[in-house]
Amino acid sequence: MSAPLSARAAGPLDALPLTLYQIAIIIFAAFLAILDGFDAFAMAFVAPVVAVAWGLNKAVLGLLLSSGFAGMALGSFLIAPLADVYGRRPIVLACLVPMALGSLISAAAPSFAVLLGSRVLTGLGLGALISLTTSLAAEFANARYRAFIVAIVAQGFPVGNIACGLISAALLKSLGWRWVFVTGGVAGILLAVVLAVFLLESPAYLLARRAPRSRLNAVLARLGHAPSDDIVTVHDDGQASYRALFVPGLGAVTVGLMLINILLMMPSFYLLSWLPQFVTSSGFTPEQASILAAITASSGVVGGLAIGALAVSVRPVVLAAATMVLAGIFIAVVGAAPPDLTAMTLAAMAFGVCLAGATGVLYALMAEAFPPLARTSGMGLVLGAGRIAGAVGPALAGGLFLAGLPRAEVSAMFAVGPVMAGVILLGLKARG
DSSP: OOOOOOGGGTTTTSSSSOOOHHHHHHHHHHHHHHHHHHOOOOOOHHHHHHHHHTTHHHHHHHHHHHHHHHHHHHHHHHTTTGGGHHHHHHHHHHHHHHHHHHHHHHHHHHHHHHHHHHHHHHHHHHHHHHHHHHHHHHHOOOOTTTTHHHHHHHHHHHHHHHHHHHHHHHHHTTTTTTHHHHHHHHHHHHHHHHHHHHHOOHHHHHHHHHHHHHHHHHHHHHHHHOSSSSOOOOOSOOSSSGGGSSSSTTTHHHHHHHHHHHHHHHHHHHHHHHHHHHHHHHOOOHHHHHHHHHHHHHHHHHHHHHHHHTTTSSOHHHHHHHHHHHHHHHHHHHHHSOOHHHHHHHHHHHHHHHHHHHHHHHHHHHHSSSGGGGGGHHHHHHHHHHHHHHHHHHHHHHHHHHHHHHHHHHHHHHHHHHHHHHHHHHHHHHHH
């Protein structure tokens, strides 16, 4: 028996049990996050090999590492809001086109300029995917498990990092760096075909958009729920635009979340992008660097799931703030670690746990903070700001290294950001 929609304050599925079809869509959302994590850091894993093959200095290499993140920022700002206008399903499918095309162009790039441009193109598609995956997870979950499900799906990003590290370690040794990008492009094409068949439009979006009762009931039926005859359009009166994010009561939250994400992502993307280079410059092989990065991401997945489970019993804001502060501390620890593979691995693993926990819980908080018609716009704006900061981080670090600063000092500078992010998040909590 379907619960009346009038009783479903935040979404049509809030009071209903999870069905197999809902779980399948949530799993597909996790695969999108995995693909995002794979392609976001593919350049980082192949960077040591490309730098040697093309004779790139650290400043130029920093630009190459930042190019994908710059594209992601543009995708978050320009493409993600379209999902609040045209729906989640068509924009998800549209995002996979530049992602796959950019990866395949990267694989065939004959020069630095072409590789730089193709990474920006890839990032355009990837930039909107992370906000869309969070929206899909939140809107196809029910109220009881929403925070935990969003936190789980968010771990797809480090899982993609793990997969990229392991695959890169094998491909760099056998077929070469170009095949890492081929893998990402082919995976994007396959996932697009599957989603074109199975992905449904979000019921929460349809309700907020005042879709015809027949269309909403058809989606409910496909999901395995009885159609409701007492649909009450408990919808969002706002408009799908950035203006809706700055209305009284929501504007301060939007600005605060943007600042928090900037302070968290700039240092995190700096460390994740330069970590393989730290390992190789300490005398180890590119394959060992890829494996260390994969281990770091693996620890993040395990820790992120554990911290996400804690969000059921511990206040999510406090939990996210604490893990942000710890992430900042461990960025400094990784930078100060001696050229010893075990020491570097342990420090990087601790950072991975804290970062995955902080981002997973933060994404759940963001999904709850924004109403349906502003959800992907809000997350796109917040995550886009973070991706711009993520693009600046590796490039800024490259300039600092070129100026002669050691990695311990550079890492200590970047470590301040996540600590400040945690403090600001607690300030938002204090303001209610």
